[in-house]
Amino acid sequence: xxxxxxxxxxxxxxxxxxxxxxxxxxxxxxxxxxxxxxxxxxxxxxxxxxxxxxxxxxxxxxxxxxxxxxxxxxxxxxxxxxxxxxxxxxxxxxxxxxxxxxxxxxxxxxxxxxxxxxxxxxxxxxxxxxxxxxxxxxxxxxxxxxxxxxxxxxxxxxxxxxxxxxxxxxxxxxxxxxxxx
Numbered sequence: 133x134x135x136x137x138x139x140x141x142x143x144x145x146x147x148x149x150x151x152x153x154x155x156x157x158x159x160x161x162x163x164x165x166x167x168x169x170x171x172x173x174x175x176x177x178x179x180x181x182x183x184x185x186x187x188x189x190x191x192x193x194x195x196x197x198x199x200x201x202x203x204x205x206x207x208x209x210x211x212x213x214x215x216x217x218x219x220x221x222x223x224x225x226x227x228x229x230x231x232x233x234x235x236x237x238x239x240x241x242x243x244x245x246x247x248x249x250x251x252x253x254x255x256x257x258x259x260x261x262x263x264x265x266x267x268x269x270x271x272x273x274x275x276x277x278x279x280x281x282x283x284x285x286x287x288x289x290x291x292x293x294x295x296x297x298x299x300x301x302x303x304x305x306x307x308x309x310x311x312x313x
Contacts, residue, residue: 167208180223192220227273237263
């Protein structure tokens with residue numbers, strides 16, 4: 133490529149209508165990685181940066197791995213690996229405490245709340261009947277929306293106060309309220 137973008141109109145004889153000149157030399161991105169983290173045994177499905185430790189990355193992998201791994205991104209070292217017993221689809225850190233929330237696919241269609249760094253299971257949030265592929269956290273950090281492959285959304289007050297509703301199911305209308313803690 134010579135760095136030009138040509139706008140053509142093939143209906144006319146001199147069809148080059150406009151030419152945009154860009155780079156005079158080859159333009160490339162950074163091709164060298166800092167670390168290659170390849171300890172998972174299946175496709176990595178989930179990544180989450182730790183909000184209280186900038187060099188800590190959590191990753192989760194598919195059904196042939198089922199692990200959440202913790203990485204020191206400065207050294208590339210795997211700090212810990214926890215077998216969850218199920219495909220890990222998404223990960224979210226609690227913004228206000230040292231907790232990690234994971235969502236799962238085959239075989240356990242649930243969300244699991246873990247205490248970090250011990251990785252003691254604090255709660256299993258049941259209700260989904262299909263793989264929970266996505267999670268999103270509210271700006272205040274208290275509420276989590278989860279989405280499963282059956283197009284069902286659930287709203288959970290995972291990281292909030294104990295007297296608030298813990299789960300709300302949305303499928304056009306509100307179907308139920310559940311409490312976790």
